[in-house]
Amino acid sequence: MSDAVEVAIVGAGPYGLSLGAHLRKAGVSVRQFGKPMQLWRDFMPEGMFLKSQGFASNLSDPDHTHTLEAFCKKTGRPYADYGLPVALDTFVSYGQWFREELVPDIDDVMVTDIAQVGGGFEVTTANGEQVRARKVVVAIGVEAFSYVPEPLSALPSSVCTHAKDHTDLSVFSGQDVIVIGAGQSSLESAALLHEKGANVQLVCRKDIRWNGAPLALDRPLLQRIREPESGLGSGFGTWLYSNHPDIFRRLPRSTRVYRARTALGPAGASWLRSRVEGQFPAHTGLSVKWARMQDDGVRLGLTGSDGSSREMAADHVLAGTGYRTDLTRLPFFGEQMIASLRTVPGTGSSMVGKDYQSSVPGLYVMGPAVAPTMGPVMRFVFGSEHAATTVARQLIASNSTGRARATVVAGR
Secondary structure (H helix, E strand, O other), X not given: OOOOEEEEEEOOOHHHHHHXXXXXXXXXXXXXXXXXXHHHXXXXXXXXXXXXXXXXXXXXXXXXXXXXXXXHHHHOOOOOOOOOOOEHHHHXXXXXXXXXXXXXXOEOXXXXXXXXXXXXXXXXXXXXXXXXXXXXXXXXOOHHHEOOOOOHHHOOXXXXXXXXXXXXHHHHOOOEEEEEOOOHHHXXXXXXXXXXXXXXXXXXXXXXXXXXOOOOOOOOHHHHHHOOEEOOEXXXXXXXXXXXXXXXXXXXXXXXXXXXXXXXXXOEOHHHHHHOOOOOOEEOOEEEXXXXXXXXXXXXEEEEOOOOXXXXXXXEEEEOXXXXXXXXXXXXXXXXXXXXXXXXXXXXXXXXXXXXXXXXXXXXXXXXXXXXXXXXXXXXXXXXXXXXXXXXXXXXXXXXXXXXXXXXXXXX
């Protein structure tokens, strides 16, 4: 593989861009593939805000110069480390600026296959190019893992879609829309639909929970010690998840799987509460038992937690039902690769070591697909710092060792 690049990065979201910035600064030969910021640009609704605080929404670069704050100062956009929600369009523009400044040579094409070849890998792209790489890093988001439960999944897309399927919710203006779910995505989608003229009803299995308002930064020192503030929120457990994936991965497997799935949710951000409560009907304690087409719309049969039943009809159902990682849904992993990848039992997520290397030597996975191993921080932009610096350190060291061996072999 003398003509191979050292590293191929699959993905160009916050995690992929961060890793690319670190490796390029170190002089590692890299090819990177993907559509920059695609999840945020193409699968989230206009008018959305990030749930994370400003200081927790930075991509990672080796010099710590390309922060969200630096971008906002440069472009005259509002910014605060704490207490001011980050607008989606600001974050997308920030990611694009980061890419132009630090990772300009991304191949804006999707990868269709990753195969082990001759002690390394062969990466095939949608335009037919085949690239040899000694190491591969999969740094994807969640767009491939959207989850719509039965019986909603049996409905046609004309009457039922996932929350990620819409960037412009104004197309539902004047329509009756039922939103399913109680997490940030469903709550914010319902608020945006209401504000854009749709007749919204929210249906949740449990009561709606709201995250607390940000704690005062000038609170007494003892309070700050007892309840520290971190990238994912306040509290000692949250601080641990935010800052120490290396410790989280040592917890019992059942604890890791549970915490990765439930930490910080389902719940809505405190700043969203006034846009939901009292603005439209919210029906809690209800589960969808059946769903069927009715005229040009849909009718749902609902079962209450108390055993009661009722029906609701609408023009459309929007499923804010989240994402479930399943590596078999990734189009670039063939049967042979899937058979070699160990997953965390009870999940479809990749099992990785402390360096994010999977069970396939030389193949690294970072981001939401490793949350059951490295913790819930992998579901947030804040996790890109630990993932990118850890993987970059490993790959830079490996690259240096390889160059040293090549020098010895050549007799230099």
